[in-house]
Amino acid sequence: MSKLLESINQHTQMAGENRLELLLFRLNSPQLYGINVFKVKRIIPTPAMVQLPDHHPCIVGIADTMDGTLPIINLNTALRRPEAQAHFNTVIVTEFNHHLQGFMVETVEHIINLDWPAIQRPPHSTGRHHYLTAITEYENKIVEIIDVEKIMDEISPKTSSAIIEASLPDNAQHPQKILVVDDSQVARQQIKRSLTAIGFEAVMMEDGKEALQHLRKLVDEGHSPIEEYLMVISDIEMPQMDGYALTRAIKETPALAELHVLLHTSLSGIFNKPMVQAVGADDFIAKFDPTSLAQAILEQAGHSPPYVEAGAAS
Template sequence: MAGVLDSVNQRTQLVGKNRLELLMFRLRGRQMYGINVFKVKEVLQCPKLSSIPNSRSVVRGVAHTRGETIPIIDLSMSIGLPGIPQEELGNSFVIITEYNRKTQGFLVTGVDRIMNMNWEDILPPPKGAGKDVYLTAVTKIDDKLVEIIDVEKVLSEVSPLKEDVTEAVLSKSAGREPANLPVLVVDDSSVARRQIERCLTAIGMEVVTKNDGKQAYEYLKEITGDGSKARDHLALIISDVEMPEMDGYTLVTKCKSDPALSDMFIMLHTSLSGVFNRAMVQKVGADDFMAKFSPDELAERVMEIIDQG
């Protein structure tokens, strides 16, 4: 799969333009799935896997590649489909990704191509899909439905993150004046929204949640429709980057160019933890960046922002 990844410089040109590159792949069957190329470090033929005693069945083993030992997760099995048979592993592929400060590989049956797309063409899952569905978005390519998997939900079940703020950090919040204004949290993953809301409510913050940048921007325009500023209504905004219809970079760009929203403190809080993300954050004018997900780091940073006014 040499050449699957474009250079960092090429990819950073998409920042703030509401565009993404989607790596297309298949699990078992004809259904096509997609993952943002920004999350992908490498794609390779499935290497020899070493088993891990007492691991979950969805973890097919570990691979040793480029000096790292990486867990390999059967993505089919993770979302409730039959797993890839052992005898087919040699013909399968591994998509090595970086999420939430960790590297892992996702086992898939085939990798197709990369598509350069507009986030406006990436839509939320159908409302009737249910809350337990493993999708954050869907799109159509060549008149065929492409499903974008909620990888954060998959990882939260395979390797749960610590979600609670520690007592040491909670003690810092105990003597503080309660915040008068809520925090706007923008994230397309229900798991991520729950994690962030749980963290912020633990330190006494009220939280308003929106599922994507478009929803958030419409909400911001609504609350400032009377001529007020966003700072009159919200303490800060914490936004994901990857979201259907409008991504976090574009949300920041639109906010910073709008007089009613431009002085709003916006933190991009993303599982895109690669080395090039800080340059992207600076390019669109975000006020802060934090890689997901450390409840203590997030809680302490939010308290610091609030105290600085």
């Protein structure tokens, strides 16, 4: 296990090369699951836990670890899989959205190195209610990459009271559309609600490749993306083309280079900041803070109107 963690630490330089490292694990079946190693802080034996009254059914308990007190989530239950018969003796401690949590799994396998183009969206036949953000293949086996944001949103949903509201001037001269690029359905809807609350229209794309093709098509048809969109808000982890590669492609294309790109990701590790600068992104905000997101958008639009949180006292 210590060698596995050393491998995680050694591979953080992969970011920005349109490649990623997946930590593979299993639950109570031969199916392989994957999580980006950048979300993994450490792997520990299942610790002693304290039960809390009225806790979410996916939360096994609260554990005191070297990272502090954190909830331990039964990933098998969260994915609504059949109840496990195996002993889940391992916890993957993760960090994203500035929060720490542990995912209890059966076994941790190893780390694989992939190019983002090898990561594909789930087939449409899987419907809308699955918990996958992408799939890939390893040694002729399907690896399911879990939509952690959807799981955490169900366990601890974001409330509408956190969304700020503002009114834009009727004579606003800037574009009122924003290109949103994110492979998570939950994240897209969260961002859309925030943009709608401050008077902007969200145009949704599911990965960097789709977004770049859309922007280039606008140019080919004689339109100016700068006049079409106020900015691009992009996730980093996405199948086919990640947010770093999308940003670099935008900034290296003369007709797109002036587009303001804000990277918006649940990867809250400090390694993101120098990488954001290296690929030429204009801003970086960790998910999901609707107030910070709205402030960044309004600043780019050149507005500083008074705003209130929805439901706040007047």
